[in-house]
Amino acid sequence: MSPARPAPSSLDVVFAALSDPTRRAVVERLRLGPATMTELATPLAASLPALTKHLSVLQRAGLVATAKRGRQRYCTLTAAPLRDAAAWLAEYGAYWDERLGALTTYLKENP
């Protein structure tokens, strides 16, 4: 991948963030409300260094916002990027309906 990669789009990092089961579990947990790092780590049986890395990935994807309060770090969901990813996928919900039509068109144009 050496030569001049373009800046990753938001879809890139969002989908990449969601490709890990631990991070999806974090998102699921945060749906119930904010949580600290140890509150996230304990039920997932994840170490704190590992969770710190996961959180930074989720943060880079814009899926999670954090705020330090005292010596604790509170994490909350910021789901706006999920909307973009879902919108991309939603087009393929429409794909199901138009599938036969597209195939028909294709066969008409490529006999």
Next chain:
Amino acid sequence: MSPARPAPSSLDVVFAALSDPTRRAVVERLRLGPATMTELATPLAASLPALTKHLSVLQRAGLVATAKRGRQRYCTLTAAPLRDAAAWLAEYGAYWDERLGALTTYLKENP
């Protein structure tokens, strides 16, 4: 990641497959109908070795099926796994965005 990783779930590989812009472009192109490897590679300015790798990722994710015909390889979308990913996202997106309520409804009514 050394110690005993569990088998990746289908969501893992589907989201990972979608995290690359070239592969998303392949999916978008295949929405219009089947295509051969060179037909996919040319507009994306991708080399054939690179595209072969991308295709194997998409195939492992169950997003694309291929059939050899003569010396050409025809690729088609098999979008069933996209629905699982969309369903996962819809659950979390619908909480914030009305537009995704429509997707949730769609997935509920088209099981």
Next chain:
DNA sequence: ACAATACTTCACCACATGGTGAAGTGACAA
């Protein structure tokens, strides 16, 4: 003051990904 708590940061390691150029394979065309 001292110690515990809640994290973070720092090397590391193993492995997967995404790319390359060059060589190999099988089907078709001249």
Next chain:
DNA sequence: TTGTCACTTCACCATGTGGTGAAGTATTGT
């Protein structure tokens, strides 16, 4: 038969990921 086309496979490389244990940094409790 000979060559070309459509790919695939083969090293190889650079980078990113996900994990670890150990050490470091604040903040808080006693």
